[in-house]
Amino acid sequence: MxxxxxxxxxxxxxxxxxxxxxxxxxxxxxxDNADTPFIQNIRPDRPGQTVTTNMLHPGQVQLETGILRFDPTDASWGTRRTLSSALLRVGFFNHIELRASQGYLHPLPGTSVFNEANPTVGPAGFTPLTVGAKFLASTNQDARSQVVLLTEMTLRTGDASFLNKAYEPAIRLLVSQQLGARYGLEANVGFRQRGFQAADTKLGQYLGTLALNGPLGGNFGFFTEAYTTWQRSTRFLPGLTSGLYWRPLPGLRLDVTAGQQFGNLGTGFTLGGGLSVRLPK
Structure with a gap:
């Protein structure tokens, strides 16, 4: 037997x-996850506080532009300001993505540029340039779960009206989980400070975000996030951002967003729109 x-x-x-x-x-x-819409379609790092884990392949170039209306935290800047921004992303070898971003703060209507004789008018013009890189910490660039490290450095460039400029190093951990073939859950934890001294860490700013994005049918979709910033000596400043996007092509996306940050030191209500293009697809 x-x-x-x-x-x-x-x-x-x-x-x-x-x-x-x-x-x-x-x-x-x-x-076969590389063929899913979540991987194939463009995933920009705008419009909210959340940076995606999306990594461009070597040779790919992505440009993300946007415009934002916001309430400055500094009352001398005026009641409402408009900020245009651009982010250039380039896919590099060894699972590295190089990045450079810069904004343009539009002058207040009917006012002159900031100078010593008129100190109440806030800064305007090109903001300090920020350069950085993404590093893939996961083993597979197209996996459903991703972990990416983002490092950035804000330089002492930009218009002279931006006073007290300093080098600002920043680091951020990016985590994402793909849900189905088209939805994505993203989370960020990061820290930014002005200067390199140990004392500067006490004034550094922490950031935490949680975002969800996905389709609404056809080429339309949504984006929504909750985030908060805080320092060692200040309270949490939470905020919400939500918006809609239209993607007529896999490498082209337009979006409109609205947000609200809470607290006396927050930026208040924000309203924005943007365009993102990836070449080649």
Whole structure:
């Protein structure tokens, strides 16, 4: 009986091995994930506080532009300001993405540029340039779960009206989880400070975000996030951002957003729109 039983078990195992192996391959969450809309479609790092884990492949170039109306935290800047911004992303080798971003703060209507004789008029013009890089910490660039490290440095450039400029190093951990073939859940934890001294860390700003994005049908979709900033000596400043986007092509996306930050030191209500282009697709 024992040899016959063993033979039957081995035969049954051989018969089941192939379909089980095939089933295991089809249920692997990373198999053929590179062809899903979540991976193929453009995923910009705007318009909110959340930076995506999306990494451009070597040779790909992505330009993200936007305009934002906001309430400055500094009352001398005026009641409402408009900020235009641009982010250039370039895919590099070894799972690295290089980045450079800069904004343009539009002058207040009917006012002159900031100078010593008119100190109440806030700064205007090009803001300090920020350069940085993304580094893939995951093993697979197209996996459903991603971990990416973002490092940035804000330089002492920009218009002379921006006073007390300093080097601002920043680091951020980016985590994402793909939900289905088109939805994505993103989270960020980061820190930014002015200067390199140990005392500067006490005035550094922490950031935490949680965002969800996905389709609403066809080429339309939504984006929504909750975030908060804080320092060692200040309270949390939470905020919300939400918007809609239209993606007529896999490498082209337009969006409109609105947001609200709470607290006396927050930026209040924000309203913005943007355009993102990726080449090649």
């Amino acid at each position: 024992m040899p016959n039983t063993t033979t039957l078990l081995i035969s049954a195992g051989l018969l089941l091995a192939r379909p089980i192996s095939t089933l295991a391959q089809t249920t692997d969450p990373n198999v």
